[in-house]
Amino acid sequence: MHLILLLSVVAIASLGLASSQDRLDCEYSCGNVSITYPFGSREGCYYSPDFLITCDQSSAGEPIPFFKDNSSNVVITNMNTSKGEMEIQMFVASDCYNSSGRAKRLTASLSLMDFRISTKNRFIAIGWDTQAFIAGALGNDIITTGCTSICDDTTHITNGSCSGVGCCEIAVPKGMSTFAMSIGSSNNHTKILEFNPCSYAFLVEEGKYDFSSHDLLDFQSDQKMRMVLDWAIGNDTCDTVNKEADNFLCKSNSTCDQNYTGPGYRCRCLDGYKGNPYTKVGCKNIDECEDKNHGCTHKCIDKEGYYECKCRKGYSGDGKIGGSGCRANRSLLTIIAICTSAAAIFLLVSVTWLYFGIKKHRLIILREKFFKQNGGIMLQQRISGDGGSHDQAKVFTIEELKKATNNYDESRIIGKGGYGTVYKGVLSDNRIVAIKKSKLPEQSESQIEQFINEVVILSQINHRNVVKLIGCCLETEVPLLVYEFIPNGTLSDHIHNESKSLAITWDIRLRIATETAEALSYLHSAASVPIIHRDIKPMNILLDDNYVAKVADFGASRLIPMDQIELATIVQGTLGYLDPEYMHTSQLTDKSDVYSFGVVLTELFTGREALSFARPEEERNLAMYFLSSLKEGRLFQILDEHLQLNEVPSEIVQVSRLAERCLKVRGDERPTMKEVAMELERILASVIHKHLWVQGTSNEEEAEYLLREPNEEYEYTNGANTSSSTFDSMSKQTILPIASGR
Incomplete structure (x- = not known):
């Protein structure tokens, strides 16, 4: 028996697999949770100390896996190597009051290294008089968001809905590695002490918590909420990591996942393989032929990383259902078409001309589509109907603004934020302007007329203390807005x-x-x-x-x-x-x-x-x-x-x-x-x-x-037929810092 074990170890070492990824003495589960590399529960079994999983064998019932945060042990309930995700149990933050003021306050925070807060989570707050915030690290920046829950009684509460009445929820910003939750109250719960004088806030995976009016009266603050963490290896991305280094984990039959945008990198098995892509032998060949639905009309032959379909004797083709299939062989007359060089060149030129002609035509059609979709015809009619006043909004072409910004060169950027990017531009008449490219979803048809009305009205505002809207470009999916340039920040x-x-x-x-x-x-x-x-x-x-x-x-x-x-x-x-x-x-x-x-x-x-x-x-x-x-x-x-x-x-x-x-x-x-x-x-x-x-x-x-005259004369020139309907040219923008409900 000892001899067999020794030979096994020698064989593994001879194959170059006796690394921390494949040690025989590593634990591969704790309770009902699988522990797979790069995670490990003892030294030599994990990639780095950040991936150390501690298995609490002393707990009653099943052993419990956890990793250590700065201040606490974080219990793990599930790990998914192929998706780069980990499910954990997270604490609930609470803030309680009595007639004398704040009675008890519990905070909840998490400080992570190679882990990020998944956007699959939701930040939820419940309470009668609650203001909840979550502040977190996003790279070198600190971001804060939150929501408000206000409720006088349970009459207007809808179970299962966190709309801001008794319960509110918001999405979690992408990429946070560290966070802290805080809760406050506008009135210290003084009006609702006869109910539950506490507020609660927590992060939980979307779909894993259903709000109930009962939670306002008897919420168990000591319960743990299931939330999801994303993880990756190191800080280098697939484009910057040294793939030749010994510590690069994507080895044979695996590759660096280009679909993951970092920070860090993830591995995935190549097509035709499955398993753990972080170990040398983790990705193993998939035998597609074992699946009865392999797609071959006659015979399936498994290959390393792929499979082939063979036709029976006397037939030829790709042998696949949905492909050319298998067809009987025929005696073919060999026909060799000899084409002259001139004919080949003529064909090549014709195809090239046709390709670029079609591409240019499609581009023109696309610009016309965006122009109409963004209300360009309506705006031209409004300008024409107002007599083409000098103060009216000008409709710029996309070529004019590209030329003004040197094709949106990065050196022309003067501002960047959640709504988009602002470029400094110089128009053909040497006017310096600010051109705003917004990050907005597509406008609905009902908003087009409202957007045009606001562009027309704002362009006519001529007040010395209001930045003037000069015009817009409607030939892109989202309209570009052109403002006068203000130089001093x-x-x-x-x-x-x-x-x-x-x-x-x-x-x-x-x-x-x-x-x-x-x-x-x-x-x-x-x-x-x-x-x-x-x-x-x-x-x-x-x-x-x-x-x-x-x-x-x-x-x-x-x-x-x-x-x-x-x-x-x-x-x-x-x-x-x-x-x-x-x-x-x-x-x-x-x-x-x-x-x-x-x-x-x-x-x-x-x-x-x-x-x-x-x-x-x-x-x-x-x-x-x-x-x-x-x-x-x-x-x-x-x-x-x-x-x-x-x-x-x-x-x-x-x-x-x-x-x-x-x-x-x-x-x-x-x-x-x-x-x-x-x-x-x-x-x-x-x-x-x-x-x-x-x-x-x-x-x-x-x-x-x-003594600069504060009441300097200004004009307000309103075009004819200006609609008084309510509209919002940028109504598609959503402000994230706080939300009333969801």
Whole structure:
């Protein structure tokens, strides 16, 4: 017996298989979970320490496999080598209150190395008064998303649906390697302590949790939720990994999976093989002929990695069902066609000409299809019907914009984000423009007329503090939008960049706030069809070389019919700037912009970001922290140190009180943008007056700079037959930072 075992080991070693991938002393299961390489439960059996699986043999019943996180043991319930997936049990985060306040809080987090959070999971929160967030690492960036669940009773709850009433859920961003869940409450559960005063949040594989109203009353927080992790080998992709290195795992009968986009790489068995592609002998030949449905009409012959079909004697062909099959042999007359060189060249030229001609024709047809699909004919009719005004939107061709951007060269990129990419372009008349290529799904037919209406109206807006829409290109699947170019970056860059923030003094910041308020007041009140921006934030306020504010990015804007004061919409915006009343009711009004502008005002004199999970919990939400600081008389302590103030000027106190009014929870208690603009104009005028009297004539240039006319004349030229129907040119965009329900 010992001799047989010794000979077996020698034979394996002679074949070069005595590596960690094929050791005989490795454990290949723990309980009912299979452990396959690159995973292993002891030293020498796994690829790297990140793939170490510990088998708890001491547990009652079946042994339990787990791997170690930074702070806990993560139980594994299933592993799939061919798909690169692992199913684990994940903890539930909870936040409980009693009549005295928070009573108990449990957090849930996970820190991974070679594993990623699969997009098959959903982030779910349940509770009567719950705000749940998940923050995670995506490469070198930290991203945050979340959802809100609010419920007064169980009357409107739908079992099995996480729509935001009692339960909310969102998709998980792709590629997160580390995450932490946090939960909060707007009212500390004070209104619903008689029910379940707790909120819960967890990650779970889609389809593995069904919400029930019973969970609001008696949810077991100690239960574990099944979630899925993706895994891969190392950090190199298939294109960058050294395939000749000894530690490259895709050996014989396997290959690097090009369909996996990393980070890291995965192996898969070649066609005709199956098994574990991470071991030297893991991928074994599939005997297709054992399957009765092999597809051969007569005889199936298995080969290494493939199979062949043979016809019976006297027949020929590929022998496959669905192919040429097997047919009787016939005596064939050998016919040799001798073609001249000229004929061959003529045929080649004819085929080439035909190929490129058909390709060009198809391209023209495709452009015409996109042009019509995006409402090009309708836009041309609108421009023609309005007399072809100089201020009307221009319809550019795809060639014009390719030439303007040097065929969208990467050196022309001036901005990139979730909505798309912005390029700097130079038109044929030497105008410098910004060209936006959006990442949007295909428009539905019902949105085409609305998109065209908004393009026509926005192109006619001629306000010194609104970025002008010059035109669009409709010959691509998603329309390209062309805007005037603003050279000095965003307000956010200047507030939060230490080297730039010193240059924008309080006087300049006050003027920027005033100009922004005037632009929003114009959009709300002076435009023929009122426009609600819906995403006011420093990132969407551009500055020119003279620090003149330009409101930009109307991708989420909505136009409100004249006979309506509010509009039901899907909640969109940026976390930290969203109107809480809008989040709760989904009713969009012009007061939603007022709230967002109030947050911008607060950023201007504090220099802090609207939302930051790097700050202490009570300071994370700037609006709430500002209101509490103002109430407690701590305004000076939160002012931006780059303003270099020894005391709080009266105008900052006035602006802070205005911001306080803008940040009222109830929209009807907030001022209108027109009232806000008038108040800021008054404050700015007092600052200018103070400069003129205090500084005298020695600083006339600075006074003149501040005296730039905030109410400079502007035009609003509305074309004939402009529809007042509600529309949204970028309605296909979806804002991810927060969602009301699913």
